[in-house]
Structure formats: C-alpha cells, structure tokens
Amino acid sequence: MMDSILDTEQMYAADRAAIARGISAYSLIDRAGVAAAEQIHVRWPTGKILVLCGPGNNGGDGYRLASQLHCWGRAVRVMEYAPQRARSAEAQAHREQCLVALEPLDETAFEAADIVVDALLGMGLQRPLSAALQTVLQSLQASSASICAIDVPTGIDGNGRCWAEAPLQAALTITFFRKKLAHVLAPSRFLCGEIKVVDIGLCEEDVTPPSYLYENQPALWQSAIPWPQPLQHKYQRGAALVYGGSEMTGAARLSALACARAGAGATTIACASDVWAIYAQSMQSVMVKRWHSLSQAAALSHSSTYQAVLIGPGLAPEPSTQELVMRSLLQTQVSSWVVDAGALTAFASQPESLFEGIHTSAAQVILTPHEGEFARLFPDLALHSNQKNKVERARQAAARSGAIVLLKGSDTVVASPDGRAAVQTQSSPYLASAGSGDVLAGMMTGLLAQGMSPWLAANMAVWMHSQAGLILGAGLIAEDLVQSIPTIWQQIGRMN
Secondary structure: OOOEOEOHHHHHHHHHHHHHOOOOHHHHHHHHHHHHHHHHHHHOOOOOEEEEEOOOHHHHHHHHHHHHHHHOOOOEEEEEOOOOOOOOHHHHHHHHOOOOOEEEOOHHHHHHOOEEEEEOOHHHOOOOOOHHHHHHHHHHHHOOOEEEEEOOOOOEOOOOOEOOOOOOOOOEEEEEOOOEHHHOOOOHHHHOOEEEEEOOOOOHHHOOOOOOEEEOOHHHHHHHOOOOOOOOOHHHHOEEEEEOOOOOHHHHHHHHHHHHHOOOOEEEEEEEHHHHHHHHHHOOOOEEEEEOOHHHHHHHHHOOOOOEEEEOOOOOOOHHHHHHHHHHHHOOOOOEEEEOOHHHHOOOOOHHHHHHHHHHOOOEEEEOOOHHHHHHHOHHHOOOOOOOOHHHHHHHHHHHHOOEEEEOOOOOEEEOOOOOEEEOOOOOHHHOOOOHHHHHHHHHHHHHHOOOOHHHHHHHHHHHHHHHHHHHOOOOOHHHHHHHHHHHHHHHHHHO
C-alpha cells in the first residue's frame, strides 16, 4: 500500500484521531522527540548540538529530543524563542522535564554549534515572520552549523506556503507519520534537504477523509505495466496515432519515436499532404499517413484502428487546430487521448468548449499543460492568481475539465477528476529543454496504446521521463531522452 501525502489539516486530524483511540498528546510528543533524536544521532554521531525551541508543540518535540540526546551523552544546549508565550499543557510538561538547562535565544551561539535543531514553529505557521525572527534565521543560515528541521524549516508551513523572505535551508528535515505537501512541492521541498519520515504510532485509518495524494513511485503503477507477451504481434501491443503539425515537424517526430520506444507496437504520424514528404523521409519505424482536409484528418480517429491518440505537438495554436481537436474527439472511437502543446493553446480564448468536448466524448483524455498553458485554460487557477497549492489547482482543473491533468514542472502533479493526485519528487533541471515535453507526451501515448489506464500511464511516463533526465544529466537534448527509454525499461525490469 502506498503511503499518502498529507496537508496540514489532515495531519492535525490524524493526531486528534490517534488521541481519540488512546494515544495521549503527551505521548505523541514523547515519541516524536525520541524518534527525532535517533535520526540526529545517526546522521551526526559527533558534534555540539544546539536545539532552538519555540512556543508550540514543535518546541515540545525539541525539549524532548534534547533530553534524549543528553541521556546519550551528547553535548546539547537548548535555547528558547518566545519563552513567555503560553504553551499547550503537553509541550509545557516536556519543557519542565527537560534535562538540559534552558537559555534565552542568543544568536552568537550559532557559530559555536556543529548542529542546530530548528524546533521553532513547525508546520502550523499561518502568518509572516516578524522582522526579529527573520534576523535570527539569517544569522543561523550564515553560520557554519548544519541545520536539522523538525517537521519543516522555519519560514514555510506544512502546505509549502512561504511566510518569510528567506526561510531556513535545512540539511535534514525530520517529519512524523507521513510526508506533508511542503516536502514534495517546489520550492519548499528544496528547502528541506534530506527528508526522514519516522513512525510515532499513527496509522492510515487516522487520516479522515483519506488523502488520495501520493508520491509518484513505481509502487503506484508497477503492477499494471503492459509487458509484451510471447504470442503478441505488433498490433496486439497497441497502435497509436500522432497528429503532426506543418511547421514544427520535429515535435511530432520526437513524440512518435518516444511512443514507439514506450512500447506501442505500431505508431503512425498523420499529417497534411503538403508536409507528408518531410515526415515520410525522416521516419523509418513510424508509419506516415497524409490527409487533404480536416475532415479526412478527423476521420482517422473515428475508426477503431488505434488505441491511443496524441494531438498537439507541432500544431499551430489556431482555429484550424481547435476544429481538428473537436471534430476528432467528439466522434472518436479511440479510448485514450493525450492533448498537448498547440492543441491546448488553441483553446485559450474558449477553454470551456474543450472541456465540454471532453465531457461529451467517449474517450478518456490527458491534458499536459505547463504553467503557461495551464493559465490560459484555467486563468482563475493560475500560479499567481490565488493562494492554492499546485495539488489543489491541478485537482480543481481535473474536476472542471473531466480530464487527467498533468501539470508540468520540477514538481509535476498528475491529478484525476476523481480526486486522486500524485507528485513527481525526483526530477532533473536539465529536462527544461526544447522537445522534452513532446517526448513525455509520446511516452504517455505509447503506454496508453498498450492498455494502461490514463491515470497510471501518465504517472509512469512522468517517472520514466524524470529518470531519463536524472541519468543523462547535463547536456541532454530531447533526442537523447528518446534514446534512453530502453535503459529506463531495463531499470524497471530489474525492480520486478
């Protein structure tokens, strides 16, 4: 069973549920403190430790872990931020029982410490940091100490929202029970350093309502991989249709090759007759069909010849593309579609017509926008137009459009209309290269052609694409991604 990812309120609800079934709040802090102390002791077996404790339960964790480290013979100091503020009864009890002398916060002590434990505010932060605390963070960050955050680095909340000009950059973040949104979404996840999740006695049944948000890992889709069978011929492995544009012909060619590399037994590019020669001369394992009119082009998807269609790479974002999408989609007999690139932007002025077509069509559809394309289709959910996190925005877009929405980026989110979502947490900055998205769209189409569900195919393709980027690294171009797909298949095969 995949572990879910929680938002702040879900984590608080899980705590309350655990308390209701008999685990005291005092015991939860006790368990958290001991577990965090173990992680710190393993990560840094030597060195002087300074624990910074705030007024909340995060500070309670700090008092408890300091006592535990002291019992193990470690050199520990504890300094308090806002010692005069009221604490919960449980945090106050751990403060009173702390085995280390409590000192007022003194920024000059940072340089004398090898490890500083940030137990200041935790994931419940709900307002901008004071100027005084921001100065403390700047002094701490400027020191040579290694920083270990409890739950999240101070300056961000558990949902990944930033409340500081310069949040702490941790080397290690220790969190409890499950990862939170802040640990998987950019940019907050890059502030967390290495993330360790430790058990404190909570269970999945404590999460109500269920999360249905996951980290995109092979366990999510591995059991559904369409491995070829000995007696299959190419059409039984799946046939895919890729619509090719007339100007940026490289885009559809990259997509088609990626589709074939992802396992489609037969891949066909369909293009206008005036560019047929360009495609036909450059493709070898991919078939090329020409059309003379939009009616002919649309009719290609009205038969049951193909199991998956990709439309958008290399297509101009103009009314003819919009017409082609609608005429194809509304009468299609192909069960799975990927709508990408120019086919998305073509609907910028009237996205509702695309959504209506998706809801009307018999096909299941994946939309693959980057943030710019997403803003054109869902302007009220755009990155800078509201305070919703990326998962919320993608989920709302999926519900509205009726499609799987794959919102690309360094933290690509795949969201389903039924509320499921997954976040890709391992990625390569070198994937920000022309044609990279065309390869991803083609990989998805190849998996769909073999019978994978859109939800699983989208997540598997995103994972494979990210792995290719991590393996290739600096200097990669889109063509390299296509060539690396067999290597990723071999890596997946070794997991079984």
